[in-house]
Amino acid sequence: FKATYEAFLEAIHPADRDAVTSGVNAALENKTPYNINHRIVQPDGTELIVHEEGEVEYDSAGDAVFMTGTVQDITEFMKVQADLKERSERVRIVMENVADGIVTIDEKGFVESFNRAAEEMFGYKPQEVIGKKVNMLMPEKDGLRHDSYLKKYFETGEAEIIGKSARE
Numbered sequence: 001f002k003a004t005y006e007a008f009l010e011a012i013h014p015a016d017r018d019a020v021t022s023g024v025n026a027a028l029e030n031k032t033p034y035n036i037n038h039r040i041v042q043p044d045g046t047e048l049i050v051h052e053e054g055e056v057e058y059d060s061a062g063d064a065v066f067m068t069g070t071v072q073d074i075t076e077f078m079k080v081q082a083d084l085k086e087r088s089e090r091v092r093i094v095m096e097n098v099a100d101g102i103v104t105i106d107e108k109g110f111v112e113s114f115n116r117a118a119e120e121m122f123g124y125k126p127q128e129v130i131g132k133k134v135n136m137l138m139p140e141k142d143g144l145r146h147d148s149y150l151k152k153y154f155e156t157g158e159a160e161i162i163g164k165s166a167r168e
Contacts, residue, residue, distance in 0.1 A: 013039035013047060020052070028056055028064055037074065049075045105134045109150050 012020050016038035027034035035053040042048065054069030095102050101118035105111055111134050114126040122129070122137050129136070135143025149160055 011040045011042075013041055015039075024054065024067075027054065031056070031058065031062075037078075040071075048073050049078045103129075103134060103137070107150070107154050109134050109147060 009017055009021070020036055020038050023034045023036045026032075033053065033055040035051065037049060037051050039047050040050055050071045051074045052069060052071045054067050056067045057065050059065050095113065095115045098115065099117055101121040102113070102115045103111055103118050104113045111129045111132055114124070114129045119125060124137075133143075133147075135146050138146060153159055
């Protein structure tokens with residue numbers, strides 16, 4: 001399209017034009033950069049989702065002289081993000097409805113999630129456990145052993161099964 005603001009606006013999806021115009025106007029009024037995600041419609045009718053960042057250059061009198069910026073196609077990124085969100089929601093639903101207690105931890109042994117069955121099993125609410133060391137759910141001796149196991153596993157990649165190496 002021609003490099004005019006009007007041609008630029010014409011490429012923006014009609015439902016998104018007001019939001020983009022508001023973002024640009026706010027940047028002009030506040031003399032700040034702007035960034036916004038919106039849709040554009042290509043000449044063949046294909047819609048893309050783009051991330052746009054812009055900045056206005058001003059002269060010494062404070063008048064807007066020109067605008068520079070970038071427009072990046074994020075359509076695939078947004079599709080992947082939506083897919084991950086959907087999958088994550090499915091996993092959450094399964095975790096909450098499975099009869100087995102499930103506790104997930106990070107590589108340092110801190111609890112990341114704690115399902116309803118684990119809540120019943122251990123007698124803790126998720127907010128009492130999430131962000132704390134998983135060994136709080138174990139007898140002290142087992143908790144110390146677990147810390148040692150995790151350290152070894154993340155250093156060597158070797159899992160211990162009942163005192164033996166997983167490779168044996």
